[in-house]
Amino acid sequence: MSALDDAQEEAKADMTPMIDVVFLMIIFFICIEFKVLESKLDAFLPTDKGSQSTVVEPEEQLSIKIHVESKGSKMKVAGTSQAQWQPFTPGVNPNTNRPLRFALTGHKVKWEVGPKPIYTLQALKDELVRIANDPASQIPDKKTGGQKLMSCVIEAYPGAMYADVAATNDAANAAGFEEVNFGGGLGPGK
Amino acid sequence: MNLEKMVQEELDMDMTPMIDCVFLLMIFFVLVIDLSQKNLEDLILPMAEFQEPDEEPPENRPILNVLQNGTVIYSSKVYYDPAQHGKNYAPIKQLLGDIRRIGLANKTLTLVDKDVGGATAKVMDEPILIRADKWTEWHYVGEIMKQCSQPDIAFWKVQLALSQEDKETGKKSKSLTRGQ
Numbered sequence: 001m002s003a004l005d006d007a008q009e010e011a012k013a014d015m016t017p018m019i020d021v022v023f024l025m026i027i028f029f030i031c032i033e034f035k036v037l038e039s040k041l042d043a044f045l046p047t048d049k050g051s052q053s054t055v056v057e058p059e060e061q062l063s064i065k066i067h068v069e070s071k072g073s074k075m076k077v078a079g080t081s082q083a084q085w086q087p088f089t090p091g092v093n094p095n096t097n098r099p100l101r102f103a104l105t106g107h108k109v110k111w112e113v114g115p116k117p118i119y120t121l122q123a124l125k126d127e128l129v130r131i132a133n134d135p136a137s138q139i140p141d142k143k144t145g146g147q148k149l150m151s152c153v154i155e156a157y158p159g160a161m162y163a164d165v166a167a168t169n170d171a172a173n174a175a176g177f178e179e180v181n182f183g184g185g186l187g188p189g190k
Numbered sequence: 191m192n193l194e195k196m197v198q199e200e201l202d203m204d205m206t207p208m209i210d211c212v213f214l215l216m217i218f219f220v221l222v223i224d225l226s227q228k229n230l231e232d233l234i235l236p237m238a239e240f241q242e243p244d245e246e247p248p249e250n251r252p253i254l255n256v257l258q259n260g261t262v263i264y265s266s267k268v269y270y271d272p273a274q275h276g277k278n279y280a281p282i283k284q285l286l287g288d289i290r291r292i293g294l295a296n297k298t299l300t301l302v303d304k305d306v307g308g309a310t311a312k313v314m315d316e317p318i319l320i321r322a323d324k325w326t327e328w329h330y331v332g333e334i335m336k337q338c339s340q341p342d343i344a345f346w347k348v349q350l351a352l353s354q355e356d357k358e359t360g361k362k363s364k365s366l367t368r369g370q
Contacts, residue, residue: 016205016208019208020212024212024215027215027216039352039354040349040350040351041238043335043349043350044347045335045338045339045346045347080360082359098231101258101323102325103234104325107325156328156329160327160329161325161327162256162323162326162327162331162350165331166238167238169350170352174239
């Protein structure tokens with residue numbers, strides 16, 4: 001009788017830590033779902049503008065221009081397939097009191113890396129990698145006295161979207177450009 | 191009889207502190223999630239292939255949100271609305287100036303000396319994060335950057351927010367599948 005009691009007690013007492021661990025794991029996984037998966041691109045602004053008295057010799061830099069080929073049409077997002085999207089009508093979200101969001105379909109841009117026109121993001125990446133590996137892209141580094149890769153400047157023409165500039169910055173980073181500058185805003189799109 | 195009582199007591203007592211702990215943990219995490227998302231507007235960020243995960247964001251980093259129409263939001267409050275202010279970007283400068291002034295007064299932001307072309311200037315040590323929607327015109331983001339680079343604002347470390355997943359199309363960044 002005593003042995004049976006012992007066995008019963010052991011079997012029941014074993015459950016508690018297991019349930020404990022399971023609950024903790026459930027909470028852990030719920031929390032991961034809520035976590036915002038975001039990342040960042042560092043874009044250091046030039047600090048030597050506006051507050052300097054000496055004239056600095058301009059450094060050679062690579063210019064990447066973004067021209068808008070077609071602005072695209074505004075659509076209401078419904079599902080992840082573009083075929084299900086509806087034409088967009090402006091309005092306000094009653095829950096958040098913020099304007100309703102839209103997506104653009106058929107938005108197309110053209111890049112100009114130096115004088116060369118480029119039409120796809122992949123081609124832009126390839127071209128930037130080629131330039132980054134070209135010995136002619138090395139310029140003297142005034143701080144260390146050695147050589148460094150020239151900086152590049154992204155110039156977004158009117159109508160360019162945040163997504164276009166972010167993708168361009170991303171491609172430049174992937175190619176190994178460490179210093180990416182942004183040309184001044186060239187005005188809103190029409 | 192005595193032994194049976196003891197066994198029963200032990201079995202009954204096990205559950206209570208465990209449920210207690212679980213509930214406390216749940217409440218703790220729910221609150222933490224709510225607090226950390228207060229500054230983030232509901233935007234769809236563009237996806238990028240090559241990116242730095244924003245794993246340990248600096249605690250005091252200010253976050254500016256830019257909606258699709260160019261509205262600038264800080265801490266859930268609208269500071270600049272293109273429909274109202276048009277080409278008058280003074281409210282953005284005012285906002286950045288206020289963030290800087292309050293941050294310096296509370297010691298949450300700090301100034302450092304930086305060598306700029308031979309002279310030293312005081313610039314902000316903390317970065318600033320700009321979260322813009324995928325389909326926000328770049329022009330509005332560029333305008334914030336222009337204001338950030340003014341010598342009396344001097345937020346020179348600007349970070350652009352990206353996402354590892356495009357929620358519009360459901361496409362995921364390759365860097366996620368590479369296990370980074």
